[in-house]
Amino acid sequence: MDIIGADPEVGEDYGDAVLAGQRWEGRSFLRCDFTEADLRGLVTSNCTFTECKFDRTDLGDSSHTATAFRSCRFDRAVLASAAFRSCTLLGSVFAECGLRGVVLEETDLTLVGLSGALLRRASLRGLRLREANVEGADLRDADLRDADLTGARLRAGKFDGADLRGARLSADALVAADLRGARVDTGTAIAFAAAHGLRVD
Structure with a gap:
């Protein structure tokens, strides 16, 4: 089912909603709550989520193209095999999320909170991670070639086997x-x- 939006949806409560397999195009959400919603297989295109909550939300196998998640919170969300292509996750925070198999292509991760994230063997090549918080993250064997890590917080991160060739890192990092x-x-x-x-x- 294709749902094409017009006016922004503000403060809507989608908690526990079952919206698996839907297709959303051009929809805009502001401060909406998707806590524990079933969004498996959701497909979005040119959508905008601003200051939305995705606590314990199931986004497994979802696909997002040219969609913006700005200052959103993903607390223990399931993101297994989710794909983000040409998206922005600016200022969003991921806490205790399942990120195995997540696909990130041409996606902006500026100011993203990934403290303690499990990103072993993740492909982050060429991505913008400026001023991102990846303290304590597991990035072993990750592909970070040509990534922009300027100003990123990397303390206690695990980088054994990671490929950082061509990556931009500040002196502090x-x-x-x-x-x-x-x-x-x-x-x-x-x-x-x-x-x-x-x-x-």
Whole structure:
């Protein structure tokens, strides 16, 4: 079923709603509550969610294209095999979410909260993670090539086996992060050494 929206929906309560398999195009939601809703297989295109709650929401196998999730909260949401393509998740926070198999392509993760997230082997290549919080996140064996991590908080993150070639990292991140076992290019290695007070001749 295709649902094409017009006026924004403000403060609507979709808690416990069963909306699995629906198709939404151009809909706009402001401060709506999707707590424990069943959104499995939901397909969205050019939708906007602002300050919405997705606590314990099932978004497994959902697909989102050119959709914006701005300052939304995903607390223990299920995102297994969900796909976000050409989306923005600006300022959204993910807490204790199931992220296994999530697809993120050409998606903006600026200011996103991913503290403690399980992103092992995740493909984050070329994504914008500026000022994102990935403290304590498991990024082992993740593909972070050409990702923009400028200003990102990386303390206590696990990067063993992660590919950071071409990634942009600020000096503060290079000091705070434990990059042992990560794969980096020469430029990052030199910047890492400089950030730790080493002289490279």
